[in-house]
Amino acid sequence: MIVKKFVPCIYLYHQHAVKSLTDTTIVETDPLRLVHLYNENNADELIVFDMSEEDAEHEEALDMIKDICASAEMDVIGAGNIKRMEDVKKLLYAGCKKAVLDYEKESNLSITEEVSLKFGKDKILLSYNDPQILSDNKEMIEKYVSSMILMNPHKIRETEQLLSLPFYVQINQIALNKLMEIFAYPNVSGVTGNTINENYKEILALKKLCRENGIQVETFEAAYKWDDFKKNSDGMVPVVVQDYRTLEVLMVAYMNEEAYNQTLALGKMTYYSRSRQELWLKGATSGHYQYVKSLTADCDMDTILAKVSQVGVACHTGSKSCFFNEITKKDYEEADNPLQVFEEVLDVIKDRKIHPKEGSYTNYLFDKGIDKILKKLGEEATEIVIAAKNPNANEVKYEISDFLYHMMVLMVEKDVSWEEITTELANR
Numbered sequence: 001m002i003v004k005k006f007v008p009c010i011y012l013y014h015q016h017a018v019k020s021l022t023d024t025t026i027v028e029t030d031p032l033r034l035v036h037l038y039n040e041n042n043a044d045e046l047i048v049f050d051m052s053e054e055d056a057e058h059e060e061a062l063d064m065i066k067d068i069c070a071s072a073e074m075d076v077i078g079a080g081n082i083k084r085m086e087d088v089k090k091l092l093y094a095g096c097k098k099a100v101l102d103y104e105k106e107s108n109l110s111i112t113e114e115v116s117l118k119f120g121k122d123k124i125l126l127s128y129n130d131p132q133i134l135s136d137n138k139e140m141i142e143k144y145v146s147s148m149i150l151m152n153p154h155k156i157r158e159t160e161q162l163l164s165l166p167f168y169v170q171i172n173q174i175a176l177n178k179l180m181e182i183f184a185y186p187n188v189s190g191v192t193g194n195t196i197n198e199n200y201k202e203i204l205a206l207k208k209l210c211r212e213n214g215i216q217v218e219t220f221e222a223a224y225k226w227d228d229f230k231k232n233s234d235g236m237v238p239v240v241v242q243d244y245r246t247l248e249v250l251m252v253a254y255m256n257e258e259a260y261n262q263t264l265a266l267g268k269m270t271y272y273s274r275s276r277q278e279l280w281l282k283g284a285t286s287g288h289y290q291y292v293k294s295l296t297a298d299c300d301m302d303t304i305l306a307k308v309s310q311v312g313v314a315c316h317t318g319s320k321s322c323f324f325n326e327i328t329k330k331d332y333e334e335a336d337n338p339l340q341v342f343e344e345v346l347d348v349i350k351d352r353k354i355h356p357k358e359g360s361y362t363n364y365l366f367d368k369g370i371d372k373i374l375k376k377l378g379e380e381a382t383e384i385v386i387a388a389k390n391p392n393a394n395e396v397k398y399e400i401s402d403f404l405y406h407m408m409v410l411m412v413e414k415d416v417s418w419e420e421i422t423t424e425l426a427n428r
Contacts, residue, residue, distance in 0.1 A: 002166050003216050004183045005044035005190030006203045009170075010034060010068070012061055012080075013051040020172060020194065021049060027197075031064060032071050039073040040289065041200045042207070042267060044218045046072055047100070047149070047168075047192050050080035062094050069095025073291045073309055079127060079149070083107055088115045092123060093424060100149060103128040109137060116144035127151055131158040138163065147189065153182075160187055171195040176202060183215050204266070220264045220292065226257040230302040236272060237304055241314065244293040244307040245419075250314035251322040253280075255304065267292050269308055288312035342418050345405070349412045365409050373413055377406045 010031050011018045017028040028034050038046055048068055052061040058081055069076045078091035079100035084107070088099045101108040101115070103126045116124045126141065127149040128134065134141060134148075141148075141163065148167035150159055153174070159167060166189035169182060174195050182188055196203070207217045229237050236254040243250055253271040255263070259279055262270040266281070269290035273280040283289030290308040297304055315322040352362040365373050380403040387395035411417070 001216050002187065002189050003218055004188070004210060005168075005218055006042075006196055006206065007045045007047055007077075007168060007190045007192040008034075008038050008043050008196045008200055009047040009049060009192045011049045011051060012064060014057070015060060015064055018051070021051065024051075032067060035068055035071045038200055039071075039291070040268075042203050043074055043196075043200065044190065045075050045077060047077045047079055048096070050078065052081050062090055065091065065096065066094040077125065079125075085111055085115050085118060088119065088124075092119060095423065098123050098125055098146075100125045100127050101145075102126075103133045103137075109133075109140075112137075112140055112144050122146045125149060129155075131155050131162055134159065134162045141165070149192070156182065156185055156188065160185055163187075168192050176206065179206065180209070180213055180215065183210060220267060220295075222264050222295075224297060224301070226260050228301060229297065229304075230300060232302075234274070236274075237302065239269075239271065239304045239306050241269065241290065241306045241308055243310055245309075247307075248321055249323055250290075250308070250310060250320070253282075263292060263295070269306060283311060286312065288314070290314070339418065339422070342404075342408075346408050346411065346418060349408050353412055362409060365406075366413065370413060373406065373410050377403070377410060380406050 011020055012031060013024050015031075016026045017031045017034055019025040019027055035046070046068070048065055050058065050061045050065065052058040061081070065076070065078060075097040076095060077098045077100060078094065078096035080102070082088055082091070082099065082101060083105075088101075088111075091099045099115070099119075101112060101124065103109055108126075112124070112126070121144055124145050125147045126145050129150075129152045131150075142165070145165065148159075148163075148165055149170060150156065150167050151170045153169050153171045156169060164187060166187050168190040169188055170193040171182070171191055172194040174182075176195075176199060179191060179195070182191060199206075207219065210217045211219075231237055234254075236256050237260070239253050239255055241250045241253065242248065253269075254274060255270075256272040259270045259272045262279065262281070269282045269292060271280045271282060272278075289311045290306070291311070293307045293309060295304055295306050310320075313320050315324075349362055352360055353366055356363045356366075365376065380399065383399040384396065384403055387399040390396075411421075
C-alpha cells in the first residue's frame with residue numbers, strides 16, 4: 001500500500017513565494033518563513049517550482065532553493081526551469097532530493113533517459129497536464145521515471161488506467177473532506193498545491209482522519225510500546241538528546257507516556273517537565289524545536305537516545321548544549337576529529353580574510369585574487385600526482401595537505417562551508 005503524503009509547494013518567483021504558476025501575486029516575501037511553518041506542521045515533503053526566466057534570475061532562484069533545502073526538515077523536490085541535464089544537476093546539488101521534468105516541454109522529454117542514467121531513476125519525476133503524454137511515452141517513463149505530478153486534478157482516473165507509477169496530484173481548491181476520496185485512488189501518493197499550502201495547520205488533523213479511514217500516512221511507527229520500557233520511581237524514562245549531525249550531546253530530559261506518544265505523533269521531541277508538572281513540547285515557546293531523526297532504547301530498556309535536528313540552541317541559557325560546566329579534567333590530548341580539524345583550519349583562513357595579518361601567505365593569496373588561488377591549486381594537484389609515483393607514502397600526505405589548504409582558501413573565497421561539502425558527498 002502506498003503511503004499518502006501531504007506536500008505543500010512553493011511557487012518561487014523573483015525570490016518570493018507567489019500564488020501559483022499562473023498568478024504572481026506575492027503570498028510571502030520570505031519563502032524560508034513558509035519552510036519553517038511547514039516544518040512545524042508535519043508536512044511530509046516540499047515541492048519548489050522555480051518560475052525564473054533569465055539566467056541571472058535562475059541562479060538567484062537556485063541560491064534560494066539551496067537555503068530552502070538547508071532549512072527544510074522534509075525532503076525537497078525541485079521543479080521548473082529545467083532545459084538540460086545541467087539544470088537537473090544544479091537542483092540536486094542545491095540539496096533537492098529529486099528533480100521534476102516538465103513533460104509539457106519537448107526538451108524535458110528528450111533528456112529523460114540521460115538524466116535518469118546519470119542521477120538514478122529514483123531522483124527523477126515528471127509533471128504533466130494531459131495523460132495522453134503518458135500513453136505516448138509509456139515505455140520510457142516506466143523505465144526511467146520513479147514518480148509523477150499530475151497538474152490537472154480532473155485526470156486522476158485516466159492516469160490510474162494508463163500507468164501503475166505513484167503520482168502526486170496538484171489541487172488548488174477542494175473541500176478538505178474530499179481529500180479522502182483522492183487518497184482512495186491506489187496510485188495517488190500525495191496531494192500538493194494550494195489546498196495544502198492554505199491548510200498546512202490542518203495536516204496533523206488530516207493525517208489522523210486518514211488513519212481513521214484506513215489510509216496509510218507518514219508517521220513514526222514505534223517498535224516498542226510505552227509498557228515495554230522500565231520506568232523510574234516517577235514512572236518516567238530519561239532521554240539523552242544528541243545532534244544527529246555532530247553527535248554532540250545536547251541535553252537530558254524525561255518522558256512520561258503522554259510525552260512519548262506525542263513525540264511519535266508530532267515528530268518533535270516532547271518531554272514531561274518535572275519542575276512544572278506538565279507536558280513540554282521543546283521549542284513551543286522559543287521556536288527551538290527538536291525534530292526527531294531517530295529514537296533508540298538502551299539494552300535495559302530504561303533510557304532513550306534521541307538523535308534530533310536541533311533548531312537554534314538546546315539550552316535555555318543560549319548555549320548550544322546544556323553540558324558546559326566543567327567539573328574536572330585530566331591533562332590529555334584529545335583525539336583529532338577530522339571534520340573538526342578541517343573546520344578549525346577553515347575558521348583561521350576566514351579570520352585572515354576578515355582580519356588581514358602582515359606577512360601572511362593566506363592574505364597574499366587573497367590579495368592576488370582568484371586566478372592566483374586557482375593556479376596554486378592546480379600546482380598542488382600536480383604535486384600529488386608526482387608524489388604518488390614515489391614509493392614513500394609520506395610525500396603523498398604532505399602534498400595532499402598542501403592541496404587541502406589551498407582548496408580551503410578557495411572555499412573561503414567562494415563562501416563554501418565544510419557542511420555544504422559533506423552534505424553534498426552524503427547526497428551522492
